[in-house]
Amino acid sequence: MAQINPSILSADFARLADEAEAVRGSDWLHVDVMDNHFVPNLTLGIPVVESLARATDIPLDCHLMIEDPDRWAPQYVEAGAGSITFHVEAAAAPVRLAREIRAKGARASMALKPGTPIEPYEDLLPELDMLLIMTVEPGFGGQAFLDIMLPKIRRTRELIAKHDLELWLQVDGGVSAATIERCAEAGADVFVAGSAVYGAEDPAQAVRNLRELADKASAEAWWTCEH
Ligand code: DX5
Numbered sequence: 300m301a302q303i304n305p306s307i308l309s310a311d312f313a314r315l316a317d318e319a320e321a322v323r324g325s326d327w328l329h330v331d332v333m334d335n336h337f338v339p340n341l342t343l344g345i346p347v348v349e350s351l352a353r354a355t356d357i358p359l360d361c362h363l364m365i366e367d368p369d370r371w372a373p374q375y376v377e378a379g380a381g382s383i384t385f386h387v388e389a390a391a392a393p394v395r396l397a398r399e400i401r402a403k404g405a406r407a408s409m410a411l412k413p414g415t416p417i418e419p420y421e422d423l424l425p426e427l428d429m430l431l432i433m434t435v436e437p438g439f440g441g442q443a444f445l446d447i448m449l450p451k452i453r454r455t456r457e458l459i460a461k462h463d464l465e466l467w468l469q470v471d472g473g474v475s476a477a478t479i480e481r482c483a484e485a486g487a488d489v490f491v492a493g494s495a496v497y498g499a500e501d502p503a504q505a506v507r508n509l510r511e512l513a514d515k516a517s518a519e520a521w522w523t524c525e526h
């Protein structure tokens with residue numbers, strides 16, 4: 300079944316516990332950490348993740364858009380995150396880092412910006428629990444979905460099948476009721492949605508709608524065995 304991870308970047312930062320409650324039934328809460336160096340925006344860090352982890356029982360999916368994740372990522376596991384995504388463009392030693400995240404007890408995930416190809420990282424995939432393909436340039440919510448990323452999603456799904464991996468394939472950026480089916484059809488199974496969830500009248504209902512659209516599209520897709 301498709302997983303939907305609402306991004307709190309589009310939530311009210313003064314009411315994060317309530318905003319987590321508003322998306323009850325979500326698989327993960329997506330937490331965008333930005334340092335104003337790796338991306339031109341600044342959001343939140345370890346103390347906020349610590350408090351949020353105590354305030355909700357939805358597991359935290361931390362997306363680190365920061366320089367030097369080799370140094371910082373392990374501290375986000377200690378802060379209570381269940382999944383840590385670092386950007387390969389910023390990591391000095393991605394294999395060592397993924398192993399360290401897993402050894403500390405979290406899921407290890409690696410992200411690719413739109414201009415970063417998947418092919419050089421084929422041999423790294425068994426070290427990961429999830430791969431994130433950005434469908435916008437990281438830094439801001441509410442941007443338009445880049446459908447030129449669909450072939451990369453498809454090629455990544457082919458690699459996952461070729462190596463018979465238990466790897467989740469996440470997409471992040473511009474995912475909405477208008478774009479989620481194309482992502483699912485191409486091979487994504489974990490969907491981050493910020494404005495499409497928190498911009499909706501009923502965020503929990505928006506999550507259910509997105510999940511239903513994704514489930515239908517993937518059930519009919521080339522990469523599932525259900526047809
Ligand atoms: C962007 C962030 C996303 C962002 C997505 O750099 O990584 O998680 O919140 O927001 P939407 O869904 O509005 O594009």
Ligand code: ZN
Pocket residue numbers: 306329330331362471491
């Ligand atoms: Zn994100």
